Amino acid sequence: MAGFVVRRLLAVVGVLLAMSVLIFAIVHILPGNVAxxxxxxxxxxxxxxxxxxxxxxxxxxSVQYWHWLAQMLHGNLGQSLSMDRPAAPLIAGALGRSAxxxxxxxxxxxLLGIGCGVxxxxxxxxxxxxxxxxxxxxxxxxPDFFWAILAILFFAAWLHxxxxxxxxxxxxxxxxxxxxxxxxxxxxxxxxLTAHVSRLARSSMLEVLxxxxxxxxxAKGLPERLVLYRHALPNALxxxxxxxxxxxxxxxxxxxxxxxVFAYPGLGRLLVYAIENRxxxxxxxxxxxxxxxxxxxxxxxDFSYALLDPRLRHGRSIR
Amino acid sequence: MSxxxxxxxxxSRALRIGGCVVAAIVVLAVISPWIAPYSxxxxxxxxxxxxxxxxHLFGTDEFGRxxxxxxxxxxxxxLAMGFGAMAISVVAGVPLGLLAAFHRGFxxxxxxxxxxxxISLPPILLGLLILAVTPPNLWKTIVAVGIVYIPILTRLxxxxxxxxxxxxxxxxxxxxxxxAVSILAREILPNAWPPIIVxxxxxVTFAILLGSSLSxxxxxxxxxxxxxxxxxxxxxxxxxxxxxxxxxxxxxxCALLIAVNLFGEGLRERxxxxxxxxxxx
Numbered sequence: 001m002a003g004f005v006v007r008r009l010l011a012v013v014g015v016l017l018a019m020s021v022l023i024f025a026i027v028h029i030l031p032g033n034v035a036x037x038x039x040x041x042x043x044x045x046x047x048x049x050x051x052x053x054x055x056x057x058x059x060x061x062s063v064q065y066w067h068w069l070a071q072m073l074h075g076n077l078g079q080s081l082s083m084d085r086p087a088a089p090l091i092a093g094a095l096g097r098s099a100x101x102x103x104x105x106x107x108x109x110x111l112l113g114i115g116c117g118v119x120x121x122x123x124x125x126x127x128x129x130x131x132x133x134x135x136x137x138x139x140x141x142x143p144d145f146f147w148a149i150l151a152i153l154f155f156a157a158w159l160h161x162x163x164x165x166x167x168x169x170x171x172x173x174x175x176x177x178x179x180x181x182x183x184x185x186x187x188x189x190x191x192x193l194t195a196h197v198s199r200l201a202r203s204s205m206l207e208v209l210x211x212x213x214x215x216x217x218x219a220k221g222l223p224e225r226l227v228l229y230r231h232a233l234p235n236a237l238x239x240x241x242x243x244x245x246x247x248x249x250x251x252x253x254x255x256x257x258x259x260x261v262f263a264y265p266g267l268g269r270l271l272v273y274a275i276e277n278r279x280x281x282x283x284x285x286x287x288x289x290x291x292x293x294x295x296x297x298x299x300x301x302d303f304s305y306a307l308l309d310p311r312l313r314h315g316r317s318i319r
Numbered sequence: 320m321s322x323x324x325x326x327x328x329x330x331s332r333a334l335r336i337g338g339c340v341v342a343a344i345v346v347l348a349v350i351s352p353w354i355a356p357y358s359x360x361x362x363x364x365x366x367x368x369x370x371x372x373x374x375h376l377f378g379t380d381e382f383g384r385x386x387x388x389x390x391x392x393x394x395x396x397x398l399a400m401g402f403g404a405m406a407i408s409v410v411a412g413v414p415l416g417l418l419a420a421f422h423r424g425f426x427x428x429x430x431x432x433x434x435x436x437x438i439s440l441p442p443i444l445l446g447l448l449i450l451a452v453t454p455p456n457l458w459k460t461i462v463a464v465g466i467v468y469i470p471i472l473t474r475l476x477x478x479x480x481x482x483x484x485x486x487x488x489x490x491x492x493x494x495x496x497x498x499a500v501s502i503l504a505r506e507i508l509p510n511a512w513p514p515i516i517v518x519x520x521x522x523v524t525f526a527i528l529l530g531s532s533l534s535x536x537x538x539x540x541x542x543x544x545x546x547x548x549x550x551x552x553x554x555x556x557x558x559x560x561x562x563x564x565x566x567x568x569x570x571x572x573c574a575l576l577i578a579v580n581l582f583g584e585g586l587r588e589r590x591x592x593x594x595x596x597x598x599x600x
Contacts, residue, residue, distance in 0.1 A: 018436050145535050153562055
């Protein structure tokens with residue numbers, strides 16, 4: 001297990017290094033001069049030269065990259081151009097608010113997804129299972145930003161039950177106001193992913209329920225509850241966990257869109273803001289943070305996978 | 320009716336219904352310039368925010384433009400993004416996968432590490448990163464979405480090809496002294512198509528979704544284009560005054576996505592008999 005952990009950790013470091021090169025390269029090598037991208041097409045040559053000097057763009061790319069990387073390793077994420085403030089506290093604040101959104105949604109996705117999956121598998125073919133399948137299909141196929149617009153339309157514009165957009169901290173608005181701002185974005189984020197997870201949990205559970213040792217467990221007269229939760233579920237979980245790791249990525253993508261729709265001041269909104277305002281240092285830093293979080297999420301998924309499946313702890317290829 | 324036959328019937332029904340709806344949308348998108356009742360971009364300030372009526376089926380927007388005509392003309396963008404992006408990822412991803420399977424060693428290592436790297440960023444963020452630096456337009460969005468799905472097709476093609484390379488008929492071709500290109504093109508590829516087609520069919524849905532999400536964020540076609548994601552984004556500030564501005568393109572997008580998804584699932588059940596009757600993800 002120790003070797004496995006070390007190998008995976010090294011792989012994460014490798015991915016992050018390579019990702020830093022890729023992000024840096026995309027921002028600096030793609031057609032379009034960075035200074036012109038920031039200042040606009042009609043900037044005067046003098047302004048461009050001044051900005052290039054300020055950003056250190058006159059130096060060779062490799063030197064620029066090295067500076068950027070070294071600064072990041074020292075915890076300095078650079079300077080936001082549009083707000084003229086250090087990027088790190090901006091990103092940290094936004095990250096905290098995104099974490100609330102993501103944490104709540106992900107917990108709900110895990111509970112509801114596996115719950116619905118087990119329900120579907122044990123009620124296979126019945127009306128309730130088929131209804132569930134139809135609803136899942138709807139939630140997978142319909143884009144989350146459209147659900148978000150519908151939710152705002154019904155609950156904010158027509159019924160006036162919930163605030164349409166924004167965020168309020170507990171200190172400002174109390175727990176009620178805080179939850180009211182979170183309810184719609186969390187619900188929209190949860191629904192699509194729950195559908196995804198529960199579909200997989202259902203098919204994986206069905207496969208396990210069809211196996212011989214479940215037949216044996218039932219044949220020796222174990223209560224159905226014990227068969228389901230002690231014998232079947234632990235073996236049905238690993239595939240669901242792999243999907244949950246993939247969904248963590250989809251969730252992060254979804255957060256970008258959902259935070260934009262609900263004007264929620266999180267990391268996704270900050271990235272879109274950085275793009276809209278051509279704030280490339282902020283964009284680079286934000287992207288690196290997101291990559292790191294995603295890599296860690298995948299790492300955690302691999303570890304929990306290994307804990308649940310002893311065969312993998314000693315196997316060579318972990319995917 | 321036995322279970323297998325039922326699965327077959329349901330599969331072919333999904334394929335038929337999905338296929339018909341997709342075909343209808345394609346036809347409408349192609350002939351939309353001739354059948355759209357109004358111009359998609361012409362302003363009419365006297366008719367701002369007109370609710371849906373017999374004259375303006377889906378109402379009008381903040382400039383008095385006919386929403387029905389805009390939705391009709393906008394269909395081509397979603398289709399172009401879905402199928403165009405998929406074409407890009409197939410054209411780039413399949414040869415890379417074949418190469419990785421055939422030339423074990425350096426080529427394989429380089430390709431698969433690059434694939435791992437691209438997969439280590441969530442799709443929408445990869446798209447954001449690619450589109451962030453240069454001014455966005457339709458083609459850049461299509462290419463960005465295409466790049467996002469290259470790794471998935473490369474991985475799939477490689478694993479399918481690796482399995483096929485062990486087969487006797489490939490060994491026979493090798494023994495006959497056929498070259499790499501000939502083996503890949505004449506022995507491997509014809510047998511590798513079904514899973515690749517199935518995967519691409521299912522991915523078209525995701526490509527349309529990702530493309531419209533990106534243009535919803537302002538990283539696709541620019542105004543006054545009537546791309547559906549963009550129309551939904553623009554409708555947000557008028558949501559309580561003119562909900563039809565967002566509902567019309569939104570519901571059209573849903574219809575397209577559901578149809579493409581049905582078509583993809585139907586294709587999978589038809590081409591991959593192992594999966595019929597299973598609700599796999």
